[in-house]
Amino acid sequence: xxxxxxxxxxxxxxxxxxxxxxxxxxxxxxxxxxxxxxxxxxxxxxxxxxxxxxxxxxxxxxxxxxxxxxxxxxxxxxxxxxxxxxxxxxxxxxxxxxxxxxxxxxxxxxxxxxxxxxxxxxxxxxxxxxxxxxxxxxxxxxxxxxxxxxxxxxxxxxxxxxxxxxxxxxxxxxxxxxxxxxxxxxxxxxxxxxxxxxxxxxxxxxxxxxxxxxxxxxxxxxxxxxxxxxxxxxxxxxxxxxxxxxxxxxxxxxxxxxxxxxxxxxxxxxxxxxxxxxxxxxxxxxxxxxxxxxxxxxxxxxxxxxxxxxxxxxxxxxxxxxxxx
Amino acid sequence: xxxxxxxxxxxxxxxxxxxxxxxxxxxxxxxxxxxxxxxxxxxxxxxxxxxxxxxxxxxxxxxxxxxxxxxxxxxxxxxxxxxxxxxxxxxxxxxxxxxxxxxxxxxxxxxxxxxxxxxxxxxxxxxxxxxxxxxxxxxxxxxxxxxxxxxxxxxxxxxxxxxxxxxxxxxxxxxxxxxxxxxxx
Numbered sequence: 242x243x244x245x246x247x248x249x250x251x252x253x254x255x256x257x258x259x260x261x262x263x264x265x266x267x268x269x270x271x272x273x274x275x276x277x278x279x280x281x282x283x284x285x286x287x288x289x290x291x292x293x294x295x296x297x298x299x300x301x302x303x304x305x306x307x308x309x310x311x312x313x314x315x316x317x318x319x320x321x322x323x324x325x326x327x328x329x330x331x332x333x334x335x336x337x338x339x340x341x342x343x344x345x346x347x348x349x350x351x352x353x354x355x356x357x358x359x360x361x362x363x364x365x366x367x368x369x370x371x372x373x374x375x376x377x378x379x380x381x382x383x384x385x386x387x388x389x390x391x392x393x394x395x396x397x398x399x400x401x402x403x404x405x406x407x408x409x410x411x412x413x414x415x416x417x418x419x420x421x422x423x424x425x426x427x428x429x430x431x432x433x434x435x436x437x438x439x440x441x442x443x444x445x446x447x448x449x450x451x452x453x454x455x456x457x458x459x460x461x462x463x464x465x466x467x468x469x470x471x472x473x474x475x476x477x478x479x480x481x482x483x484x485x486x487x488x489x490x491x492x493x494x495x496x497x498x499x500x501x502x503x504x505x506x507x508x509x510x511x512x513x514x515x516x517x518x519x520x521x522x523x524x525x526x527x528x529x530x531x532x533x534x535x536x537x538x539x540x541x542x543x544x545x546x547x548x549x550x551x552x553x554x555x556x557x558x559x560x561x562x563x564x565x566x
Numbered sequence: 567x568x569x570x571x572x573x574x575x576x577x578x579x580x581x582x583x584x585x586x587x588x589x590x591x592x593x594x595x596x597x598x599x600x601x602x603x604x605x606x607x608x609x610x611x612x613x614x615x616x617x618x619x620x621x622x623x624x625x626x627x628x629x630x631x632x633x634x635x636x637x638x639x640x641x642x643x644x645x646x647x648x649x650x651x652x653x654x655x656x657x658x659x660x661x662x663x664x665x666x667x668x669x670x671x672x673x674x675x676x677x678x679x680x681x682x683x684x685x686x687x688x689x690x691x692x693x694x695x696x697x698x699x700x701x702x703x704x705x706x707x708x709x710x711x712x713x714x715x716x717x718x719x720x721x722x723x724x725x726x727x728x729x730x731x732x733x734x735x736x737x738x739x740x741x742x743x744x745x746x747x748x749x750x751x
Contacts, residue, residue: 249738249745250710256691257603257711260610267594270615274590277619278583352631355717355727366726384581421577456645469626513724542725 321489321496324503328527329482334474334559341378341385342474344559348373351551352393353543359403367400368543369393370551371413378565379474385565388419396546435470437483439490446487457511460491461519464507468521471529474559485527502530513540514551531555572635576628586622589635594618596636597643600712604647613650617642637721640712644704644722694744698737705730706737 262270336342349372356363372391377384392415395401404410436442443463450462467484470476476484488494488505497504499522506520514536522531532554539547570578572589579585597617602610620642621635628638695703708719709730716734720727 249741252691252745253707253710254713260599260602260607262595262598262602262611262614266598266611266614269611270594270618271587271590273615274587274618274622275584277622278586352629355720357717357727363728366720540724542729544726 321485321503321505324523324525324527325482325485325489327525328485328523329478331478331481331526331528333476333478333481334561336380336561338381340561340563341380341565342559343379343562344377344474345557346375346377346554347557348375348554349391349550349552350554351543351545351549354404354409356400356403358409359400359407361400361403366543367395367397367404368545369395369400369404370549378562383422385422386420388421390417390419391415396544396549400544435480435483437477437479439483439486442480442483443487443490458509460493460507461509461511461517463491464488464494464505464519464521468519468529468532471521472532472556481527485523488521508537513543514538515540528558529556571633573628573630573632576625576632576635577630579622579625583622586618586625589621589639590618593636593639597639600640600643600708601647603711604707605650609650613646614643616646620646632721637714637718640708640714640718641722641724643712644708648700648704690745691741694741697740697744702733702737702740705733709734 334342349370351368352371353366353368355366359367371393374389374391376387376389378386390413393404393410393413395404436445446463446466447459450459450466467488470484471481489496491507493507493509495506495508497506502522502524504520504522506518508516508518510516514534516537518533518535518537520531520533520535521529522533524530532552533550534552535548535550536545537548539545539549545551570588572592575585575588579589594614598610598614601614601617605613617639621639624642628635632638695707698706705719705723705725708714708722709716712719714722716727716730719725719730719734723730
């Protein structure tokens with residue numbers, strides 16, 4: 242009975258039965274999940290409502306208007322503290338009723354297709370880098386997104402040959418526009434709900450990442466969360482500055498300079514990329530311009546060569562517009 | 567019934583967290599069955615919930631073009647089960663089974679026979695599973711116990727589908743050999 246392949250699998254299934262969760266188990270799990278959802282939108286360490294209201298009022302009063310700011314050139318930025326100070330003077334981009342915050346983001350990311358989909362033999366999925374341009378309009382109640390597909394860059398010439406002319410390529414033809422609209426809801430990591438004192442913010446961020454998988458070091462989780470907060474164009478100026486200060490205190494963070502900005506990088510080891518470098522790049526006003534993730538050792542199993550930047554997102558400067566499109 | 571794909575639901579959950587509840591409702595039963603088959607029903611309640619908590623916390627990393635979240639969730643489940651078994655081993659320094667035989671009652675004569683046969687083989691099956699490398703074991707169990715396809719196992723473990731095939735073939739061969747040897751005795 243167990244001397245063929247299916248027999249071994251069947252034996253395991255018979256041995257382990259067909260356990261079914263009871264209603265109490267399902268409900269208990271759902272309650273924990275709902276608690277996590279509430280925690281995500283609740284104040285990690287809530288401040289009094291007064292500063293919150295004040296910031297909203299200020300933001301509304303200066304809709305889409307930049308405050309008078311002193312802009313540092315990258316060469317002048319000697320420490321993240323300096324950048325944080327400048328960032329605190331840069332107003333967020335907030336749309337008034339009937340307006341939209343519009344931003345263009347250029348992104349390149351790792352994707353994969355099964356060889357079966359490409360009609361080729363051999364082992365392994367086919368991985369490649371796909372570039373896209375994302376146009377986003379964020380209104381008070383809804384978000385419209387248009388993703389314009391760009392080119393596909395393959396690591397393996399054989400896989401590329403199979404891809405060219407395939408139905409997969411036809412589906413992902415460069416220039417294809419994929420539009421979507423979704424309801425606007427409060428930002429899950431609502432920037433207004435985070436404390437702005439550096440230590441308190443660091444504590445709140447640590448609490449937030451504590452329920453994530455342990456295989457990724459906390460420092461990496463923190464810089465990842467910082468990126469998530471900073472990429473929201475609505476982030477309040479004082480919080481933007483505070484997040485940059487928190488970045489300054491993360492063990493292993495390296496500050497550097499590039500032609501068009503200041504970079505903050507962290508090198509860590511975690512799956513699936515192994516030796517990984519994650520970098521945030523800012524302009525002289527502390528606005529997030531770019532995020533990258535590079536797998537220094539590559540990933541043989543996925544066919545990704547060493548040193549490949551598997552994620553590269555460049556943010557345009559957000560602006561307030563009166564209409565979609 | 568919610569007709570959206572998992573990818574659409576996951577994308578919506580980025581902005582509005584409660585959409586993730588749809589993923590929970592769709593897959594809790596399947597993930598529970600896999601976890602319970604691996605570690606028993608008593609620990610499965612808690613660890614299955616943990617799978618969804620981790621997935622929820624990491625949902626920003628979900629590839630929005632994916633039609634299904636199933637392999638992605640099984641990837642979390644496999645890691646959590648492996649962590650649990652490692653902890654058990656550290657705590658008890660005892661032998662910990664790779665699968666947990668189901669103690670539930672059989673309801674038909676055929677089931678009684680099957681269960682008896684399977685139960686007799688349980689220690690040998692676990693020993694055979696223990697003889698596999700961790701990678702072979704997790705790959706094979708996702709396929710045989712989790713009932714994922716080759717492609718889904720590949721997606722769950724972030725490995726090529728060819729590697730899945732070869733690991734499963736090796737695992738089956740080793741298990742067949744060990745169980746056959748046992749039956750000969």
